[in-house]
Amino acid sequence: xxxxxxxxxxxxxxxxxxxxxxxxxxxxxxxxxxxxxxxxxxxxxxxxxxxxxxxxxxxxxxxxxxxxxxxxxxxxxxxxxxxxxxxxxxxxxxxxxxxxxxxxxxxxxxxxxxxxxxxxxxxxxxxxxxxxxxxxxxxxxxxxxxxxxxxxxxxxxxxxxxxxxxxxxxxxxxxxxxxxxxxxxxxxxxxxxxxxxxxxxxxxxxxxxxxxxxxxxxxxxxxxxxxxxxxxxxxxxxxxxxxxxxxxxxxxxxxxxxxxxxxxxxxxxxxxxxxxxxxxxxxxxxxxxxxxxxxxxxxxxxxxxxxxxxxxxxxxxxxxxxxxxxxxxxxxxxxxxxxxxxxxxxxxxxxxxxxxxxxxxxxxxxxxxxxxxxxxxxxxxxxxxxxxxxxxxxxxxxxxxxxxxxxxxxxxxxxxxxxxxxxxxxxxxxxxxxxxxxxxxxxxxxxxxxxxxxxxxxxxxxxxxxxxxxxxxxxxxxxx
Amino acid sequence: xxxxxxxxxxxxxxxxxxxxxxxxxxxxxxxxxxxxxxxxxxxxxxxxxxxxxxxxxxxxxxxxxxxxxxxxxxxxxxxxxxxxxxxxxxxxxxxxxxxxxxxxxxxxxxxxxxxxxxxxxxxxxxxxxxxxxxxxxxxxxxxxxxxxxxxxxxxxxxxxxxxxxxxxxxxxxxxxxxxxxxxxxxxxxxxxxxxxxxxxxxxxxxxxxxxxxxxxxxxxxxxxxxxxxxxxxxxxxxxxxxxxxxxxxxxxxxxxxxxxxxxxxxxxxxxxxxxxxxxxxxxxxxxxxxxxxxxxxxxxxxxxxxxxxxxxxxxxxxxxxxxxxxxxxxxxxxxxxxxxxxxxxxxxxxxxxxxxxxxxxxxxxxxxxxxxxxxxxxxxxxxxxxxxxxxxxxxxxxxxxxxxxxxxxxxxxxxxxxxxxxxxxxxxxxxxxxxxxxxxxxxxxxxxxxxxxxxxxxxxxxxxxxxxxxxxxxxxxxxxxxxxxxxxxxxxxxxxxxxxx
Numbered sequence: 014x015x016x017x018x019x020x021x022x023x024x025x026x027x028x029x030x031x032x033x034x035x036x037x038x039x040x041x042x043x044x045x046x047x048x049x050x051x052x053x054x055x056x057x058x059x060x061x062x063x064x065x066x067x068x069x070x071x072x073x074x075x076x077x078x079x080x081x082x083x084x085x086x087x088x089x090x091x092x093x094x095x096x097x098x099x100x101x102x103x104x105x106x107x108x109x110x111x112x113x114x115x116x117x118x119x120x121x122x123x124x125x126x127x128x129x130x131x132x133x134x135x136x137x138x139x140x141x142x143x144x145x146x147x148x149x150x151x152x153x154x155x156x157x158x159x160x161x162x163x164x165x166x167x168x169x170x171x172x173x174x175x176x177x178x179x180x181x182x183x184x185x186x187x188x189x190x191x192x193x194x195x196x197x198x199x200x201x202x203x204x205x206x207x208x209x210x211x212x213x214x215x216x217x218x219x220x221x222x223x224x225x226x227x228x229x230x231x232x233x234x235x236x237x238x239x240x241x242x243x244x245x246x247x248x249x250x251x252x253x254x255x256x257x258x259x260x261x262x263x264x265x266x267x268x269x270x271x272x273x274x275x276x277x278x279x280x281x282x283x284x285x286x287x288x289x290x291x292x293x294x295x296x297x298x299x300x301x302x303x304x305x306x307x308x309x310x311x312x313x314x315x316x317x318x319x320x321x322x323x324x325x326x327x328x329x330x331x332x333x334x335x336x337x338x339x340x341x342x343x344x345x346x347x348x349x350x351x352x353x354x355x356x357x358x359x360x361x362x363x364x365x366x367x368x369x370x371x372x373x374x375x376x377x378x379x380x381x382x383x384x385x386x387x388x389x390x391x392x393x394x395x396x397x398x399x400x401x402x403x404x405x406x407x408x409x410x411x412x413x414x415x416x417x418x419x420x421x422x423x424x425x426x427x428x429x430x431x432x433x434x435x436x437x438x439x440x441x442x443x444x445x446x447x448x449x450x451x452x453x454x455x456x457x458x459x460x461x462x463x464x465x466x467x468x469x470x471x472x473x474x475x476x477x478x479x480x481x482x483x484x485x486x487x488x489x490x491x492x493x
Numbered sequence: 494x495x496x497x498x499x500x501x502x503x504x505x506x507x508x509x510x511x512x513x514x515x516x517x518x519x520x521x522x523x524x525x526x527x528x529x530x531x532x533x534x535x536x537x538x539x540x541x542x543x544x545x546x547x548x549x550x551x552x553x554x555x556x557x558x559x560x561x562x563x564x565x566x567x568x569x570x571x572x573x574x575x576x577x578x579x580x581x582x583x584x585x586x587x588x589x590x591x592x593x594x595x596x597x598x599x600x601x602x603x604x605x606x607x608x609x610x611x612x613x614x615x616x617x618x619x620x621x622x623x624x625x626x627x628x629x630x631x632x633x634x635x636x637x638x639x640x641x642x643x644x645x646x647x648x649x650x651x652x653x654x655x656x657x658x659x660x661x662x663x664x665x666x667x668x669x670x671x672x673x674x675x676x677x678x679x680x681x682x683x684x685x686x687x688x689x690x691x692x693x694x695x696x697x698x699x700x701x702x703x704x705x706x707x708x709x710x711x712x713x714x715x716x717x718x719x720x721x722x723x724x725x726x727x728x729x730x731x732x733x734x735x736x737x738x739x740x741x742x743x744x745x746x747x748x749x750x751x752x753x754x755x756x757x758x759x760x761x762x763x764x765x766x767x768x769x770x771x772x773x774x775x776x777x778x779x780x781x782x783x784x785x786x787x788x789x790x791x792x793x794x795x796x797x798x799x800x801x802x803x804x805x806x807x808x809x810x811x812x813x814x815x816x817x818x819x820x821x822x823x824x825x826x827x828x829x830x831x832x833x834x835x836x837x838x839x840x841x842x843x844x845x846x847x848x849x850x851x852x853x854x855x856x857x858x859x860x861x862x863x864x865x866x867x868x869x870x871x872x873x874x875x876x877x878x879x880x881x882x883x884x885x886x887x888x889x890x891x892x893x894x895x896x897x898x899x900x901x902x903x904x905x906x907x908x909x910x911x912x913x914x915x916x917x918x919x920x921x922x923x924x925x926x927x928x929x930x931x932x933x934x935x936x937x938x939x940x941x942x943x944x945x946x947x948x949x950x951x952x953x954x955x956x957x958x959x960x961x962x963x964x965x966x967x968x969x970x971x972x973x974x975x976x977x978x979x980x981x982x983x984x985x986x987x988x989x990x991x992x993x994x
Contacts, residue, residue: 039681039683039689039785040585040587040682040683040686040690042587044648044682047678049679052675053551054551077929077930077932079929079930079933110849119849119850122850126850126919127915127918129923129925129927146930148926171859174862175859175862178862178865179888181889182818183865186817189714189817189818190714190715291816293713295708295709295712295713328650328657329643330643330646330647330650335642335643338702339642339695340637340642341698342697342698342700343701345702346709366705368704368705368708398647398651401653402653402654404653405676406653406654407653408550408551408673409550409655409671409673411550412552413933
């Protein structure tokens with residue numbers, strides 16, 4: 014049967030004798046003589062509008078009969094104090110699942126699924142966002158339904174209880190996965206009583222903390238007009254979508270008060286080795302210290318992003334990956350992290366996983382790799398590779414209209430200039446081996462790493478860990 | 494029964510209802526994907542290439558799908574396809590090396606040391622084992638003096654490549670990457686070289702990397718251990734019971750020679766389907782296809798998969814003790830995705846767990862509140878008789894037994910009463926919208942085209958399957974649920990918490 018099918022395929026497929034074609038050399042000989050034409054490309058830019066004071070971005074794209082609408086509200090769980098942590102965290106889920114004042118949750122579910130409308134609701138410490146994607150022919154009704162979920166939620170009590178039960182179960186399962194355990198405890202250790210360090214606890218989920226009235230109170234402070242940015246992409250145009258969005262914006266009330274400022278974390282700065290005991294076939298290692306490089310249109314920021322790429326964020330071309338994975342085979346994954354928030358200090362460090370017996374050697378190798386980059390500039394070829402990756406990969410920032418609109422909305426929310434991407438690409442082209450070395454020399458301190466390990470101390474060897482500093486045993490959920 | 498009641502603003506819901514009725518394609522009508530203007534090329538060496546130009550950003554997505562995966566392996570060499578997946582990023586005779594001859598002169602010495610190491614393991618000669626491991630490390634370090642590590646990756650990174658990676662499944666290994674469109678010829682030069690002249694350098698350290706991958710995905714996470722144990726229990730004969738990543742003892746014994754000879758034998762162009770999608774000139778891409786890929790010599794056909802899983806005659810139950818909260822995994826033997834019952838089984842999984850209106854989600858999470866999650870799927874492969882699988886996580890104080898009882902009850906209800914017309918329409922509408930959404934990503938399309946071409950000898954077949962899904966009736970659902978989801982045909986695996994394992 015397969016044979017007969019194959020014959021049919023041969024007849025229908027274009028096939029010409031291969032001997033008529035000159036074979037090209039491949040490999041190094043080919044690529045060293047290859048020249049590439051410039052890419053001719055005008056990046057699409059969303060149109061900017063305003064409805065009732067709400068910024069609206071629109072990028073038309075008629076490739077497929079689909080339209081997406083995006084909403085981003087400033088205001089998330091991190092702004093309102095620990096007593097609102099659970100409600101703030103649950104807000105995106107309950108907007109989707111909690112029904113509206115005129116529709117029960119199951120009616121909403123039925124409509125969304127019946128008409129194959131896709132929605133996503135998410136949140137971070139300082140924002141709540143949502144996206145709706147629909148066949149364009151359903152746009153008016155889909156937008157009306159989605160808008161009701163955002164501005165007229167019921168926060169159904171049964172749905173609150175379902176969410177609460179799942180959170181309690183998630184707490185019970187916190188230590189099941191060594192990776193999840195490591196990252197949550199590391200954040201707690203570094204950030205303490207700051208939203209980044211918070212982990213959901215039973216006390217956060219008491220019935221009074223997650224009462225329906227608290228959802229309505231917090232919703233009124235977040236889902237209001239001054240906090241909102243809207244975006245649209247896909248198979249629609251302004252005359253079509255403007256009245257639909259105007260109808261939505263009409264229902265969004267003015268904000269009752271201004272949002273509280275995002276709290277500045279008091280990040281732990283003392284180095285040391287911290288161990289969470291767990292019998293597991295693979296240790297999880299997280300290490301970092303604080304740094305003062307901030308996201309800004311400045312050479313120091315661009316140098317730090319390229320430095321991070323060379324250290325361990327640039328995949329196989331990076332130092333940590335090359336040493337830890339390629340040369341020693343210690344880990345499947347090993348990378349650096351260098352966070353650069355706008356308003357407070359970030360972290361610079363590394364993450365990996367390895368079998369217990371290789372835990373100390375892997376840590377030593379990462380620290381050694383860091384020290385090398387502190388001591389001497391990187392090869393200029395390494396810098397060129399990291400910069401070329403950004404510059405030549407620029408076109409991938411424009412693959413879909415949705416990607417462009419979402420990014421532009423993010424810039425608006427972050428008070429970044431609309432041409433931030435272009436500035437970034439220009440900025441990294443000014444980075445060289447010296448500026449990368451300066452970034453490491455000024456900010457990378459291997460001796461100051463706060464190292465956390467989730468693993469089996471018997472197989473890891475405590476003496477080996479003590480080489481990196483005094484070892485403190487941590488109890489899950491009670492650190493800092 | 495869903496409640497679509499009148500509390501919804503009238504104009505909106507009427508608009509939805511009317512437009513949905515108008516939008517529903519009639520049975521037999523072509524789905525949008527079938528009309529894509531795909532150019533098909535068959536080279537004399539058997540390689541099949543699909544080229545699809547698309548408007549948009551100047552990027553191109555590439556996939557190469559070799560029809561070799563976990564099912565083609567035997568005990569003793571499990572994980573070889575996946576290990577090869579890693580090794581094909583190590584470069585060639587000209588990429589990744591400063592002196593290929595000096596480097597490769599050390600390979601036989603490493604292989605000989607590895608042969609001796611296996612014998613030392615049999616004798617459990619600890620001192621000899623340590624000596625030989627050190628010797629292999631030293632030889633690899635010596636060879637590394639001639640190596641440009643990760644050069645293949647670096648060349649592509651400098652070109653702006655995105656998502657360079659590969660994945661191995663039970664039935665195939667797929668290599669993929671996206672490039673700016675002006676670098677399309679670079680891909681041909683590198684890929685032709687990789688297929689023709691690979692060098693399996695840095696092998697023993699890469700094998701260690703793969704053992705770490707196994708530890709990360711399987712041995713350190715409770716879900717991984719449960720998954721592997723469940724499949725091994727459900728499949729007593731067929732290789733679907735064997736993990737694609739391989740067993741640890743096999744990984745630790747596979748030699749560089751084993752892996753290289755497996756590649757040379759089976760990874761020929763006749764076992765490969767290439768899909769290229771994006772901002773491209775099809776004439777130019779066809780020319781490069783013939784120039785670069787046309788002369789690669791054929792290989793053997795993949796080893797045949799002759800094992801047939803015997804009919805299961807009674808429920809199988811297995812417990813995995815682990816330091817973690819309980820989980821449940823169920824599986825029933827069902828036919829392959831090529832079978833006539835495949836569309837009904839796919840719809841059945843959607844009716845069971847596809848979204849909040851599905852039977853099991855509604856019952857277990859929203860109404861009874863006994864689970865935090867429930868998912869179903871068909872797997873672990875698609876070409877051979879497989880499993881309808883359900884994974885569920887209990888919400889304390891409910892137990893895995895509570896979950897089992899609820900699942901069996903809902904399945905029995907579906908088998909006896911069938912789905913409602915509303916449920917079926919909901920699923921059909923989602924399929925219709927999905928047939929458009931699946932065309933949003935160029936890389937996603939490249940994957941779909943290559944897989945459909947490889948499995949069905951026709952790239953359109955994946956889109957036709959969407960059409961067949963829409964013809965499934967309530968009676969079909971009742972029949973397959975009653976026929977396959979029976980007690981004697983199921984395998985139940987539970988994760989049981991222990992304080993120390």
